[in-house]
Amino acid sequence: MVSPARSAFHEGALHAAGIPALVLAAGYMGFGALAAGNGLTFAGTVLSTLFIWALPGQLILVEMHTLGAPFFAVLLSVMLSAVRFLPMTVVMMPLLREAPRPKPHYYAAAHLVSMTGWAWAMARFPAIPPERRLGYFFGFALTLMASATSATALGFLAGDLLPPLAKLAFVFMSPIYFLLMLAGSTRDALGRAAILFGAVVGPVAHFVTPQWSVMVAGVLGGTLGYATHRAWRRRTRSR
């Protein structure tokens, strides 16, 4: 609902402060606890939420760094994991541009694009007047970021306050958050094929090359999933 008395920014912030921020906070709390459990620094962990603002990339960073992967390998893997932002912003831009704003506004908004914010914006934008969309997005995404950053810090610190067994349970929330996000986000067979092959290649590659296993799972598993799906589609279509 859009009330003209309230600014678009305020409106977006209100919509984020609820289930979206709460779910994200659970994921980031687990991430904070996981990073603390892997012996990383508090500053580096909290900064990663602000600078990277993509939980998959942050998890890759933490896991690879813990396994002693070289700087360049970590950077390359995180970079590859973020390629999805390119099509995401490409799809979102035309909706924002219906009411033109100075370019820097768009480049600032780009940093705030995340899975949650993007999916929400894509669903709500059509019902929001074009001139209110950018403000709404800033309000929504910045509220998410504030919640996630506090949750990262809280998860990192709370991990040490909890009894050891409760901490382990807390840390386990992080991979499960991803598992459910992954399992719940794919509506098509192509995505499911990629997930299936990646899930098999990942652990196998870990035995061969732990430091590069994330990359191998992505490129090899992803390509196998893509090729399998396309071959299967060609066969069923030619029939």
Added chain:
Amino acid sequence: MSEYVLLVVACGAATYLWRGLGIAVSSRLAADSELFAWVGCVAFAMLAGLVSRIVLIPSGALEHTALWQRLAATAVSLIVYFAVTKKNLLAGVLSSAAVMYLLLLAAG
């Protein structure tokens, strides 16, 4: 600045690269091309590989949990997420933590 913070900043820049590029080329690029379909597969597979590796062969704190405990907690979270609550992420995530805690307590 520690080496890790430097790595965090570099990874942040590498992530922003794609977001900024998306803005720059948005008027010239079709988001439904085959290249993006493949890139999406790579991103999905990467994350799936990472998650299955963490559940099967964890590093860090989770090394102190047993494989059967992780598998049981994972199964419960999937059941809660898909069957019980019709895709409630919060319920799925919290149920896995609760099951893991109870299993760790029971195992002593």
